[in-house]
Amino acid sequence: MPPKGKAAPKPKGPDTTKPSSSSLTAAAQPASSTATNNTTPPATINERSQRRVDECQPYEAARQKAGLSGLSQAEQFGWVSARFARSDAAARSRLGPKSQRELWRHVNDASLPVRVLKKKLVSNPWGVDRNGRDVGSYSPAQFDDRAAKRITLTVLAAASQAFRDRRERTKRIALEDQQNPDVVTDSEVQEEHERRREMATLRKELYGDKMPGKLAQDPEWDDVVPIPHEEPEGSLAAISYPEDYAEAISYLRAVMQNKEYSPRCLRLTEYIIGMNSSHYTVWLFRASIVIALKLPFVDELAWLNKVALEHLKNYQIWHHRHLLVENYYPSIAGSPEAVASFAAQEQAFLSDILEQDTKNYHVWSYRSYLVGKLGLWDSAAELAAIEAMIKDDVRNNSAWSHRFYLVFSNPAHSTAGTAATEPDPAAPTPIVDREVQYAQDKIHLAPQNQSPWNYLRGVLVKGGRKLGSVEPFVADFVRHLGVDDKEDVISTHALDLLAEIYAEKGDKEKADLALRRLGEKWDRIRIGYWEWRRKCLESPAAAAGGTEAGVAAAVAA
Secondary structure, eight states, rough: OOOOOOOOOOOOOOTTTTTOHHHHHHSOTTTTTOTTTTTTTSSHHHHHHHHHHHHHHHHHHHHHHGGGGSOOOOHHHHHHHHHHHHHHHHHHHTTOOHHHHHHHHHHHHHOOOOOOOOOOSSTTOOOOOOOOOGGGGOOOOHHHHHHHHHHHHHHHHHHHHHHHHHHHHHHHHHHOOOOOOOOOOOHHHHHHHHHHHHHHHHHHHOOOOOOOTTTTGGGGTTOOOOOOOOTTOOOOOOOOHHHHHHHHEEEHHHHHTTTTTOOOHHHHHHHHHHOOOOOHHHHHHHHHHHHHHHHOOHHHHHHHHHHHHHOSSSSSHHHHHHHHHHHHHHHHHTTTHHHHHHHHHHEEEEEEEHOOOOOOOHHHHHHHHHHHHTOOTHHHHHHHHHHHHHHHHOOOOOOOOHHHHHHHSGGGOTTTTTOSSSTTSSSHHHHHHHHHHHHHHHHHTTTTHHHHHHHHHHHHHHTTGGGGGGGHHHHHESSSTTTTTTTTSOOOHHHHHHHHHHHHTOOOOHEEEEEEEIIIISSGGHHHHHHHHHHHHHHHHHHHOOHHHHHHHHHHO
């Protein structure tokens, strides 16, 4: 008999033990998960991160809320499928091949995530900014701006390190004396300077880092280790230096310790002088640099002129000028024309300075030095300049003092070693006569001005003449001395000199009268001084040793 054919299989009914594919697909969008359906943009980075975590675990929020048993069968199956899909190969191998195929089919149909983001179990996972604010509280736009700055900073840091490496390589090649060394150009150094400045700004904005100083940002100073100033522990009066100044001084200590004389050190001194023009050590170091490098005298002097006009009352400026002239003069000493030209330039500049401050002691001291150094004793221009200043202000005692030095210290007609208050037999009679007449003419302009009276005394002493030689002139300023109704004193300085003239002649009575009237009426504020002078008439010992007592009496009065 032929074999019986197999009957067609009966269709199987639906398997109610497993969820259908449609239910699995629907389960991929659980009603309990609202994060994936939220179309509102996140307000902060923390909120955005939480949404992404929820999107990677679509059933986790519902499971944590209701528990696994509280989920529907489709949700439970989706949760289990997602867990197995994210598990490692060893865990999935516990399923048979058929079950694994079915698992992946469900994962694909439901678009379940196979990777998951884990929320960090730490506070402030994004860190904090320079103000202590949680970066996670930034808006996405703020966060993106911060991220862009961090990327820029990273790129700049890499470029800066590449510059350092290249420069070190250049130095090494130069030391090894190789051919065609790789050279770091000035433009590259400037680019690095700007790069460091930008990096410092970004670090301050991002992390609140303290801005490095000007020199720390300058590639030119990378090889110098600054020596900061350290106050003693527990010091009672620690000096609070400005940060820029303290940094500059720390670099100055380093280069001075290494005895480095270079153009960059010259620029460093200029930088420090701009902050503190009275720093004596900096000026000395600058002079050493100029001399060591044999820099052009004219250039340094032009720079110094600008500084002097900005800082009139500064001794260090004029001492620096003194050192420069001492170093420069030997190069022009053999040329009278060069000396005359330099003298004219200096006289013009000194006139400009003295126009602003006619009694600047430092300028007058330098002018006296210049006269001796350049031999301007017989300079008509120098004498005319002083006469012009006295004409402009007859009370300018500095100009009077300089004139006396110019006239009576001339080596051509003075005795070496003779003090200014001592007679000098070498002083020519015509010059003494001229200066006596000059002083008398200026006294007539302002009889109560002490400067020409002192000058007149000095000229008479220097010329070896008695004070009485000008008694007729002095007497014109004092009339009817001792007669109350008629006594008229035009100048107290004349009455003082008249008392000395009487004492010189031995007429103590008249000398005492002159001094007494000064104390009683014409100069009462110094009555103690005049009384001391009267006692000196009676006792020569008091005149020799009573100076302190006389001054004390004058002060007490």
